[in-house]
Amino acid sequence: MRALSKHITAMPRSGIGGIMDIAERLQGVVHLEVGEPHLATPPHIVAAAIRALQDGFTRYTPSAGLPSLRVLLAEKLRARNRISASPESVAVTPGGVFASAVALLTVAGAGDEVLLPDPGWPNYGLQTMAVGIRRVPYHLRPGRGFLPDLDEISRLITGRTRAIFVNSPSNPTGAVFPEAVLAAILELARARDLYVIADEAYEDMVFEGHQHSLGICDTEGSVITL
């Protein structure tokens, strides 16, 4: 049999996928395992999706997304996240998995190193493995409130490091990084000439304190916000 990519064959099976397969076969399972809330999609969003299909929005769009949507997303980033981004620097992707893959491939390639939170969302690690980027974990320890240790991150950076993934609010810990921690990460990244990929998928799931966007103080294009 012809060989498959060595990077792909080295990838472990997703643990969460295995648990979901088991849950599929059982009755009355309460799902706590994937990153979506139990709430139904709000009716006005369902209605808008149906209307768009009926109105003929079923064709190719520009690769970076509908220009009118990118304008609205830039406006949302300004109003909600205090991130100043032009519509031209916003790209639409089919979901967060694809967004993190595109961000990663934009800033790093085979042989480079990327810093990843540990514990963290497994997809970051799988995506780096798939293209031969070296995963370098930085720890989020319970004793520190699951916040990163900036000295540890600094020590892990080498001449091959290209980017740091930051996920706040965090999956799986739920920690919301304070603004000062985010600012310190950005400062470190700038000083060491790295990109930060800030995954803020859970920005609206904050039960204590406030979520801040890492890209607020980004004046040099160092941050890719997902």
Ligand SMILES: Cc1ncc(COP(=O)(O)O)c(C=O)c1O
């Ligand atoms: C940290 C994190 N980012 C992003 C996503 C969203 O990915 P998607 O929109 O492709 O479901 C998830 C989903 O589990 C996640 O846990």
